Amino acid sequence: MYVGVDIMLCSYGCGNVSEYSFKNGKVCCCRFPNQCPSVRKLNSKNNSGKNNGMYGKKHTDETKRKIGVKSKEKLFTDEYRENLSHSLKGNTNRLGIKHSVETKNKMSEVRKGKPLSEKNKKGISEALKGRKFSKEWRKKLSETRKKLFKNERFVKNYRKWISQKPTKIEFIINELVSNYNFEYVGDFSLWIDGKNPDFINKKAKKIIEVFGNYWHKKEDEYIRFNHFKKNGYEILVIWESEIYNNFDNVKKRFYKFLCK
Secondary structure (H helix, E strand, C coil): CEECCCEEECCCCCCCECCEECCCCCEECCCCHHHCHHHHHHHHHHCCHHHCCCCCCCCCHHHHHHHHHHHHHHHCCHHHHHHHHHHHCCCCCCCCCCCCHHHHHHHHHHHCCCCCCHHHHHHHHHHHCCCCCCHHHHHHHHHHHHHHCCCHHHHHHHHHHHCCCCCHHHHHHHHHHHHHCCEECCCCCCCECCECCCEEECCCCEEEEEECCCCCCHHHHHHHHHHHHHCCCEEEEEEHHHHHHCHHHHHHHHHHHHCC
């Protein structure tokens, strides 16, 4: 249908001005006909309730598996991603619409503890490079993470996909402390007010932290000390450089810590 000289209305009956033309001679307001509001409404009507071929039926587990395999093959093709990207450009379906608090909470619960793919991790890392965050933002992030690690479901899932094992220096310290009722809990099996210690003697309320020089700063020692102290624990921090350079002194510090 023509309007004026150069303007044509969508051939699929939605009344919008067309932007795309197809080989069959029809024109459409969307890149793909099934995205036209009129076609979507018709498809919804034709596929709902008893009009749906699967009404009252269920897919078998084998069929679900096959659908999943085919979907993955399709989703990861460059052609599909490019088409999807083009189709979403300028999409204003949810413009100005915000999720309710209930919906946000549901989405949050579903994602809690789920691992990111290596591609996602790389993308996030690249996006954050060179960025500087305010003290307010870092404080807010810290508080959010503390809340997460107090959630049993999150911790359980996090521990499952992390599969944390003792490091080389933790193995060395374990040989020293295991005979004195200290157990290794650095695999996220124990949390104290949102923080996970490396070794703990629950009866004596003593904690040992093993710090790698590359991963930790001196201020981390004071942060851990204050955190566990307010939760009723004494703490001994052993640095990687001490273990390799003066292990005899590490032993003396440990035995002195035991006698406190």
